[in-house]
Every structure is written in C-alpha cells, then in structure tokens.
Amino acid sequence: MGNKLFLTFNAGSSTIKIGVYEHLNEAIKQVAFVRVNLHQHPISLEIQKGLETRQILLKARLTEGLHEVIDELFGFFESELLLDKLYAVGHRVVHGGDLFLGPVILDQKKMAALEDLIPLAPLHQPQALFIIRAIERLRPYLKQTASFDTAFHQTQASAVRHYAIPEKLFHAGIKRYGFHGLSYQYIQSYLSEAFPGPANSKVIIAHLGSGASLCAMDHGMSQDSSMGFSTLSGVPMETRCGDIDASAVLYLAKEKGMGMEQIAHLLYQESGLLGLSGESGNTRDLLMSNTPGAHLALDVFTLRIAGEIGRMISTLNGLDVLVFTGGIGENQAEIRSRICAKLSWLGIELDSKLNDQTPISHQIVSSKESKVKTLVIPTKEEDIIAKQLINILHDRK
The missing domain is CATH 3.30.420.40 (ATPase, nucleotide binding domain)
Structure with missing residues (x-):
C-alpha cells in the first residue's frame, strides 16, 4: 500500500496525547507527537516533530463533548502536518470489561457497549468516548479503532480476579479487571526485544x-x-x-x-x-x-x-x-x-x-x-495502539 497517515489518541483526565504515524508499505513510524493540555487556559498544544518542539495556543473553548477542541485540532493537523492522507484513528479506551478482549473496529453497537461501561471508569471512559464521537461527527469517513487497558489482564487466574463476595456478583461484573494494560504490553514487548x-x-x-x-x-x-x-x-x-x-x-x-x-x-x-x-x-x-x-x-x-x-x-x-x-x-x-x-x-x-x-x-x-x-523503561502506549490499529485494519494476526 502507499504512504498513509493515521493518529492515535490517548485521553487522560486532563491531557490528550496524540501520536501521528506514517504507514509506508509494512513499516510504521511516528512522525510527530502532540500533547494537549486541557486544563490550561487557553488550551495549549505541545508538538514534537523530530528535534523540534513548539507550543500552539488554541482558540477553542473546553466543552463537555470536546467538539470545538477536536475540530480545531484536525484543522491544525491538516494544514501543518499534511494530514490529507489521514485514513484512520486509534484510541486508548480504559475499560473494555470482559466484552472486549482485544482491539476492535468501532461501530454503533460497540460504542453503546462502551458507554455502558462508563460507571466502571467515570474519570477516563467518557473522555475517550467524547473524542470518538466528535471525530465521528466531524470526520465521518475516518475508520476508528479502540485498544483497551483491561484486555492485557485477561490472563489472570480466577482466584486473582475474584473478590470474596457472592459469586453472583462476580458474574454481574464486580471483579478485578486491572488497568494500564497498554503500558504493560509495551514494556513486555520492549523487554522481549532488548532483554529476552x-x-x-x-x-x-x-x-x-x-x-x-x-x-x-x-x-x-x-x-x-x-x-x-x-x-x-x-x-x-x-x-x-x-x-x-x-x-x-x-x-x-x-x-x-x-x-x-x-x-x-x-x-x-x-x-x-x-x-x-x-x-x-x-x-x-x-x-x-x-x-x-x-x-x-x-x-x-x-x-x-x-x-x-x-x-x-x-x-x-x-x-x-x-x-x-x-x-x-x-x-x-x-x-x-x-x-x-x-x-x-x-x-x-x-x-x-x-x-x-x-x-x-x-x-x-x-x-x-x-x-x-x-x-x-519509558512507556509508549501510543506504539501499541498504532500496531493494533494496523493489525486489525489489515487483518493481521
């Protein structure tokens, strides 16, 4: 395939970290990294591209749905980072429950299921879903994928995942899920290459x-x-x-x-x-x-x-x-x-x-x-999101 670009969004409670990746043939390369500081007024972007780092102030207001922020971000990206070749966006989603055991291509049914999980991660889940919905409305042609922090911990034993409460509550979803899985997956991947x-x-x-x-x-x-x-x-x-x-x-x-x-x-x-x-x-x-x-x-x-x-x-x-x-x-x-x-x-x-x-x-x-x-070992959750996006969109194992 030709040269294409895609984004990764890693939404926190006060920041959004965005990776800009180039997909050329079989290679994936991060070409820029953007940190959005939502709690600064005005909202600021810190952009790292190669050895250059610069800061940009946004005009957008911070609203609950983040539509203004996302709209201005994409306008900036398309003018400054030549994202006319952009074809997909991958997201870190904190909670996938036991429904999402790996990355998925997002659709309305999956979004509804993720919204049902908001009570389990009220600080982080809404932020990611706001961004997904905003991109869906502003750039509906873009494919979107989700990678989950909880998925990495599905290998834990039943005894580890249980609380000492009636079993029916475990089956109702009150169990140990574990989080930061994308970070742990990156560290494991790095260790396997550098320290086998x-x-x-x-x-x-x-x-x-x-x-x-x-x-x-x-x-x-x-x-x-x-x-x-x-x-x-x-x-x-x-x-x-x-x-x-x-x-x-x-x-x-x-x-x-x-x-x-x-x-x-x-x-x-x-x-x-x-x-x-x-x-x-x-x-x-x-x-x-x-x-x-x-x-x-x-x-x-x-x-x-x-x-x-x-x-x-x-x-x-x-x-x-x-x-x-x-x-x-x-x-x-x-x-x-x-x-x-x-x-x-x-x-x-x-x-x-x-x-x-x-x-x-x-x-x-x-x-x-x-x-x-x-x-x-510095973590790079964005790299895991990027690899999972490519794998699932191109049906790789």
Whole structure:
C-alpha cells in the first residue's frame, strides 16, 4: 500500500496525547507527537516533530463533548502536518470489561457497549468516548479503532480476579479487571526485544504517574495487578485514594451524610497525595517541600508501592526483574530509591550513579550485586495502539 497517515489518541483526565504515524508499505513510524493540555487556559498544544518542539495556543473553548477542541485540532493537523492522507484513528479506551478482549473496529453497537461501561471508569471512559464521537461527527469517513487497558489482564487466574463476595456478583461484573494494560504490553514487548531473558522470567512493572498501578508478569503474561474493579483502587495516586476499607465509604454515607457524588469527588479528586499532604499531589512538589504533610504523603506512597510489590511476589512465587515506568517511575530517582530501600530484604540494590542519571532511557539501574535486576523503561502506549490499529485494519494476526 502507499504512504498513509493515521493518529492515535490517548485521553487522560486532563491531557490528550496524540501520536501521528506514517504507514509506508509494512513499516510504521511516528512522525510527530502532540500533547494537549486541557486544563490550561487557553488550551495549549505541545508538538514534537523530530528535534523540534513548539507550543500552539488554541482558540477553542473546553466543552463537555470536546467538539470545538477536536475540530480545531484536525484543522491544525491538516494544514501543518499534511494530514490529507489521514485514513484512520486509534484510541486508548480504559475499560473494555470482559466484552472486549482485544482491539476492535468501532461501530454503533460497540460504542453503546462502551458507554455502558462508563460507571466502571467515570474519570477516563467518557473522555475517550467524547473524542470518538466528535471525530465521528466531524470526520465521518475516518475508520476508528479502540485498544483497551483491561484486555492485557485477561490472563489472570480466577482466584486473582475474584473478590470474596457472592459469586453472583462476580458474574454481574464486580471483579478485578486491572488497568494500564497498554503500558504493560509495551514494556513486555520492549523487554522481549532488548532483554529476552528477563522478559520470560518473573517481572513486576511499576507504572507510576498521576495514575499509578503495578502489574506482575510471568513469561510475558499478566498474573496480577494492583488495580482491581476500578482505576480508583490499588496504591495511592496524585488525587485518588487507592485501596480503602469499604466500611469507611459506608461510614461517610451513613454517619457523615455524604451523597454518592460527594464521596466520589472526595475519593477521586481530593485524596491520594493531595489529600495526605494538604498541598499538592505532584511528587516533584512534595520532594521539594519540608512540611510534615509532604513527608507523610511520600512515606505512604512509597510504603504502599513496596508493600504491593511484596504481595505480588507471592503471586509470582519469586521476582527476577523490577521495572519502573510512567512519569514518576521514569523521571524521579528519589522515588525509585525510596521504594527500593523498603525492598532491601529482597536483595534489591540500586547503583546510585546509574539511578541518578538524568534523563534515563531504557537503562538498568541496579548494581551488579543486586539479586533483582531493576530497570527504567519509558512507556509508549501510543506504539501499541498504532500496531493494533494496523493489525486489525489489515487483518493481521
């Protein structure tokens, strides 16, 4: 086939990451990367093309359906990036439930099924669906595909996926799904190429960013994850609480008179590192702060992550490789150091010179004496979306 272009959309709660890819014969190449900052006013684009990085301010208003933003984005792309050859768009969709076990070409029936899953991922699912609907209305000729964060975790055992509640509720959908699957799939793919030995061993990946989770893999397949039923669960995050006793939620409703929307806002937007510190959910800010709240937030964050790694070791029955990824995992040596210090009983030992290098790219940061190989690998979810788009549109296995 000839030279064609396609886009990947990775929608978060406050940003949209867009990959611009060229499909030439059998090769796929990213030619530009765009980050849309929705919470800045005016909305801004950061565009990376080759060695050039520049910022563009949009005129569009931020509306719920994102139509104005998407319309201006496509207008910009078509004039600046020559997207007249654009033929498809691939999307990261956080929740596929047990209905979507791999990437799909989107149609009205599938969209309806994805909309039914919004209550399971209220922070992320709507954003992706808004973008899909906006593109459908503004550029109806474009094919659209969806790749799912939950699909990678379908290999987990039944015992891992179950909560200790009546079985009928499991069949009603209350189960552990796991998330950040596209990130974990990218790391697994990279490991298999660069470190084939470790890729086939017992691996725990810590995807640490504003959303944070961990995944335990054996021979490249997901065996366990810290997130369960929703993206709220697991370790503490920037503004999300992570695991909390269900009775505490019942207490807030019954004794404190809080409504469901109030509780949801508290747990999703006012908790985590922000709630603990009382000043910021950003680990960079907290590392520079000397307040008791900042110290507490970082202690809880790193303790819970180390504890989750310990729990996952029992699932794997051992640990050979620990990988840090995500914005925090890739860029903050102090966080990595604090987590690994709490895991010294495993024989994990970082090489401080390697760990402190900035920036780190695809690098081993453990010492030669360490019993667990520890790496930093930047994630590229967009590459997985791109590969899945090409495979499904061209019927590749």
